[in-house]
Amino acid sequence: MSLILAGLSHHTAAVELRECLAVVDQSPAQTLAQLLSLGPIKEGFYVSTCNRVEFILVTEPEADPEDVSARLLAFIARTGGLDDKSFQDHLYLKQDREAVRHVFRVASSLDSMVVGEPQILGQVKDAYRQASAAKSLGVVLNRLMHRTFHVAKRVRTETGISDRAVSIAFAAVDLAKKIFGLLEGKRVLLLGAGEMAELAAEHLLAQRVAGLTVANRTLEKAMEVAGRFKGRAVSLDELEVELVKADIVITSTAAAEPVLTTGMVRRSLRPRRHRPLFLIDIAVPRDVETGVGRLENVFLYDVDDLEEVVARNLAGRKEEAVKAERIVEEEAIKFEDWLESLAVVPTIKGLQAKLEAIREAELKRTLPHLELTPEQTLALETMTRTMMKKVLHDPALLLKRNFKNPDNRTRYLDATQRLFGLNGLKIED
Amino acid sequence: MKELLFSLAGLFYLAGTAGHLAFLWRQREAAAKVASWLMLGGLVCHTLSLMGDWAALGHIPAVTLRQALSLLAWTLVAGFLLLQLKYNLRVLGAFVSPLALLLIILAATQSGVEFRAVAGFGSAWLVLHVTASFFGDVFLALAAVAGLMYLLQERQIKSKHQGWFYTRLPSLKSLDSLGRACLVLGFALLTLGMLSGAVYGQFRTGAYWRWSPKEVWSLITWVLYAAILHQRLTVGWQGRKAAWLAIAGFGAVIFTFLGASFLLSDYHDFSTFSRAFRGTVR
Numbered sequence: 001m002s003l004i005l006a007g008l009s010h011h012t013a014a015v016e017l018r019e020c021l022a023v024v025d026q027s028p029a030q031t032l033a034q035l036l037s038l039g040p041i042k043e044g045f046y047v048s049t050c051n052r053v054e055f056i057l058v059t060e061p062e063a064d065p066e067d068v069s070a071r072l073l074a075f076i077a078r079t080g081g082l083d084d085k086s087f088q089d090h091l092y093l094k095q096d097r098e099a100v101r102h103v104f105r106v107a108s109s110l111d112s113m114v115v116g117e118p119q120i121l122g123q124v125k126d127a128y129r130q131a132s133a134a135k136s137l138g139v140v141l142n143r144l145m146h147r148t149f150h151v152a153k154r155v156r157t158e159t160g161i162s163d164r165a166v167s168i169a170f171a172a173v174d175l176a177k178k179i180f181g182l183l184e185g186k187r188v189l190l191l192g193a194g195e196m197a198e199l200a201a202e203h204l205l206a207q208r209v210a211g212l213t214v215a216n217r218t219l220e221k222a223m224e225v226a227g228r229f230k231g232r233a234v235s236l237d238e239l240e241v242e243l244v245k246a247d248i249v250i251t252s253t254a255a256a257e258p259v260l261t262t263g264m265v266r267r268s269l270r271p272r273r274h275r276p277l278f279l280i281d282i283a284v285p286r287d288v289e290t291g292v293g294r295l296e297n298v299f300l301y302d303v304d305d306l307e308e309v310v311a312r313n314l315a316g317r318k319e320e321a322v323k324a325e326r327i328v329e330e331e332a333i334k335f336e337d338w339l340e341s342l343a344v345v346p347t348i349k350g351l352q353a354k355l356e357a358i359r360e361a362e363l364k365r366t367l368p369h370l371e372l373t374p375e376q377t378l379a380l381e382t383m384t385r386t387m388m389k390k391v392l393h394d395p396a397l398l399l400k401r402n403f404k405n406p407d408n409r410t411r412y413l414d415a416t417q418r419l420f421g422l423n424g425l426k427i428e429d
Numbered sequence: 430m431k432e433l434l435f436s437l438a439g440l441f442y443l444a445g446t447a448g449h450l451a452f453l454w455r456q457r458e459a460a461a462k463v464a465s466w467l468m469l470g471g472l473v474c475h476t477l478s479l480m481g482d483w484a485a486l487g488h489i490p491a492v493t494l495r496q497a498l499s500l501l502a503w504t505l506v507a508g509f510l511l512l513q514l515k516y517n518l519r520v521l522g523a524f525v526s527p528l529a530l531l532l533i534i535l536a537a538t539q540s541g542v543e544f545r546a547v548a549g550f551g552s553a554w555l556v557l558h559v560t561a562s563f564f565g566d567v568f569l570a571l572a573a574v575a576g577l578m579y580l581l582q583e584r585q586i587k588s589k590h591q592g593w594f595y596t597r598l599p600s601l602k603s604l605d606s607l608g609r610a611c612l613v614l615g616f617a618l619l620t621l622g623m624l625s626g627a628v629y630g631q632f633r634t635g636a637y638w639r640w641s642p643k644e645v646w647s648l649i650t651w652v653l654y655a656a657i658l659h660q661r662l663t664v665g666w667q668g669r670k671a672a673w674l675a676i677a678g679f680g681a682v683i684f685t686f687l688g689a690s691f692l693l694s695d696y697h698d699f700s701t702f703s704r705a706f707r708g709t710v711r
């Protein structure tokens with residue numbers, strides 16, 4: 001039995017190629033059914049997002065992994081409606097521990113475009129639910145998926161991989177939370193307009209701030225932006241009044257001179273009753289005088305500051321990723337141990353089946369020649385069964401005991417199969 | 430028995446401190462939970478030990494420096510755990526539990542001379558005076574700790590170089606509200622402690638107020654905190670200035686608690702308590 005994984009991701013394929021696979025117009029259940037009918041395959045699973053497609057298979061015990069892999073690759077090419085040869089350069093193929101590690105890394109967002117982004121785990125969970133409903137999962141993949149969720153959780157809680165903001169807008173929200181605690185009920189003033197400023201405003205609105213006020217040089221433009229965010233439009237003349245009400249100010253005007261001077265902000269402090277004020281200056285050249293940042297209870301971040309925060313956080317994520325890789329490696333080894341213990345079971349079962357077959361055959365041959373009472377027949381049957389069990393006892397113990405050392409275990413398994421000629425036997429489960 | 434409980438309380442505080450520091454370092458919620466329970470375990474042992482003292486002495490064990498430090502440690506832990514109920518600020522434990530540990534160790538190093546019960550020492554006014562004053566001091570200490578945490582966090586944000594403390598400390602807003610709540614509570618208890626002390630003084634010495642150094646310094650501290658509270662509540666001061674004031678105010682508290690006892694001779698200090706009361710017994 002082998003675990004085979006094939007797929008492509010943003011690391012190996014351009015977006016055009018990924019699109020070919022992502023937009024498959026059939027239900028997940030159909031795809032899974034096709035996957036299982038590819039050959040001697042017991043279990044199948046796939047996950048498809050805009051950044052990756054991954055197929056995982058568990059083969060029958062006697063299947064040839066290479067043959068199954070080739071069929072899987074061809075299947076992926078067919079599904080994408082693509083030419084085999086050029087396409088296969090973009091695919092990767094992984095087996096057993098490599099495959100396990102890859103699944104763990106993907107779900108823990110270590111393989112993502114933005115390392116640490118949280119969406120991927122949800123996507124894998126959705127795919128798991130679909131496969132579960134389509135009954136394409138068995139003992140191995142069910143266990144693998146549960147371990148995957150466990151690993152992703154460990155990575156999230158034991159490393160700081162996803163708790164740092166890696167975009168300017170998120171960094172601003174993060175800072176606002178460190179100043180105000182909950183952002184619920186805080187007032188946001190948007191000065192000027194622009195993509196980045198509006199993105200930051202959007203993120204703040206998602207934190208349920210009380211409301212958005214938009215001030216602009218022209219009231220018309222202010223009204224347009226305010227309309228989009230269900231906010232209130234004011235003119236620049238009302239700036240000082242609005243400054244008293246606001247908790248968070250995002251500035252992004254095209255003005256050449258600072259719009260918010262130190263004097264203006266200082267004058268607002270008393271009427272504000274010293275409430276903290278967070279100024280996010282996204283404009284270049286800057287809209288807020290640098291002196292403002294030195295005022296008490298006023299926190300000023302310009303776009304360079306935020307970019308620096310983001311750069312540091314990204315570096316921090318890389319450090320955390322090292323920890324996360326260690327967790328993944330640990331768990332992959334544990335899973336492989338479990339997987340290997342499964343291989344012991346078929347061998348013992350095979351041995352058992354062989355002895356049982358011999359016992360039954362011999363009883364069938366001998367019993368008719370003896371004239372025994374039912375009690376005597378029963379005694380003979382019990383005796384032979386006990387003999388068989390006693391013969392099996394030590395080998396079974398040895399095979400089970402040794403699986404901690406993979407090399408020895410493999411050697412013993414091999415020897416057992418040769419000694420008893422088990423290779424030719426059809427072993428069930 | 431009560432000695433054993435006292436040592437056990439110290440060990441619990443030690444383990445609780447380790448847990449809280451581990452939480453600060455590794456940021457595992459579980460560590461802080463365990464640490465809080467350890468502190469509670471320590472508090473239970475400590476309470477039993479203090480009750481033993483109280484029963485043996487016949488009055489509240491706050492007469493010698495050893496007793497006062499031990500009681501202060503107890504009050505600090507109790508105050509911290511009470512705050513935990515309302516403000517789920519687990520990181521506070523990393524600052525408070527080492528302090529409690531330090532106090533109980535200091536108490537253990539003081540010689541434990543015991544005094545017989547003295548007439549009037551069992552007065553309920555004294556119990557109220559001691560409890561209110563100690564809890565008052567503790568909440569003012571917590572206000573100062575909150576102030577310190579505020580300054581650390583504010584520095585992280587203003588310097589635009591968010592480092593080690595940035596992720597570990599809570600928001601400025603919650604630190605400021607914590608400081609404010611502790612200040613209000615501490616000031617109210619301090620006032621209650623001084624008033625009940627005056628009433629008790631009238632019973633014991635015939636005078637409400639004797640202008641002893643400790644009394645004078647308490648008054649100075651009280652006026653200082655009244656001013657801080659005024660700035661905070663009516664003028665609306667918050668943040669950095671308020672944090673500094675909470676720390677400065679607590680400096681006055683420490684001076685009143687220790688300095689006025691050691692540097693300025695006084696009937697109210699821990700060493701003359703014993704002489705005075707031995708005198709009474711004789």
